[in-house]
Amino acid sequence: MTPSPACVLTDIEGTTTAIAFVKDTLFPFAQAALDGFLDAHGDDPTVAAILADVRDAAPGEEPRAALRRWMAEDAKVTPLKALQGLVWQAGYADGRLLGHLWPDVAPSLRAWAAAGTRLAVYSSGSVEAQRLLFGHSEAGDLVPLFAGFFDTRVGGKRDAASYAAIAGALGLPAGEVLFLSDVPEELDAAAAAMMRTCQLVRAADGTAPSGRHPEAPDFPAVARRFGLPFPA
Template sequence: MDIEGTTTSIAFVKDRLFPFAETALEGFLAAHGERPEVQAILAEVRALAPGQQPAEALRAWMAADAKVTPLKALQGLIWHQGYADGRLQGHLWPDVAACLRAWAAGGVRLAIYSSGSVAAQRDLFGHSEAGDLTPLLSGFFDTRIGAKREAASYAAIAAELRTAPAEMLFLSDVAEELDAARAAGLQTCQLVRAADGTQPAGRHPEAVDFPEVARRFGLPAGSPPR
């Protein structure tokens, strides 16, 4: 599963998470810049943006919503603090948690593939509005395994999960990501959530929510949201 636009509203990511990281950037670097994991991220930034100050490069990538791995890793560290102290809570669409619980209980292996870092993924599902859902998830993948619009990334995920691609289903709101997954042999379904303004691409099976995914693909149905 993708996150933004699939399990989680685009508005939560764009209007809550991104501004949170942007506001906290300089303060976080000043307070935590000597931590080894931050130093490693800053080294990646310098390698990708030579001649620029890391904070300057990071802000430019933020403004462009660039899917750059060191930016996503740093955002994840900043968000981690927000989740830990209660300033952030992971948004999920009301239909998601019940279906994830039903699917996991029915023996379906669940995994996440998002451009956000693995750490950020774990925090969102670990501090979600529906509680800690990380025990339901058996895999987390980010752009370190490859870009989301490249078929090789999905083949690599299938290899990591030791699962035949044809036995896997990828859920996303982005048609180009689904195209890449299908090229790697996966089954696909586009989430077309009206609240996010997603437009159906017309070249993949579609569902308006997770219960419809369950009906279309014969998955266990979760209890309807109250």
């Protein structure tokens, strides 16, 4: 019988969290809160530096107008991403925002951690954003459950070397790590690095099964498939 994994490495969007959470909750929140945040914090050194970067990136355009234009375009512009992160941080801190998790996620994570399975996150969102989501989640502060948080600073999510680097950072053979994601190409890369894999196929997210990896509709199904414990 194959032993249960020593570590579960999980993606966020489409795996622990609805894909729509970023588009339907986080982005509209940042847009609605932008003016109030800049009115309150525009003179803070960090915010002032970001606004200076906005002026450099959009010369001749009023910074707030440039930021709103970038938001409407879903532009991947560094000063916009930095400012959105600060707005979200403020929203999480005062309770206006809660990180979305599917209802099966937190009980499963707690059961796995209590049984000695190590937990880690690998997402294209920054480590800081990951910590905010899990630290201010609908199920409470889950950050203490995790042994590590990884973002694309370790490498691309479709690059096998990234998964080898994560296994090394965790001090585990790659074969003892189970990677959970909804994206087949990410799972392909993890499998190429010798990690075990499982595709989360959540009906509410419209995920299409690839047929290339074990599949599960939720975390309890992952537990059944890989010999992990269930919540009490």
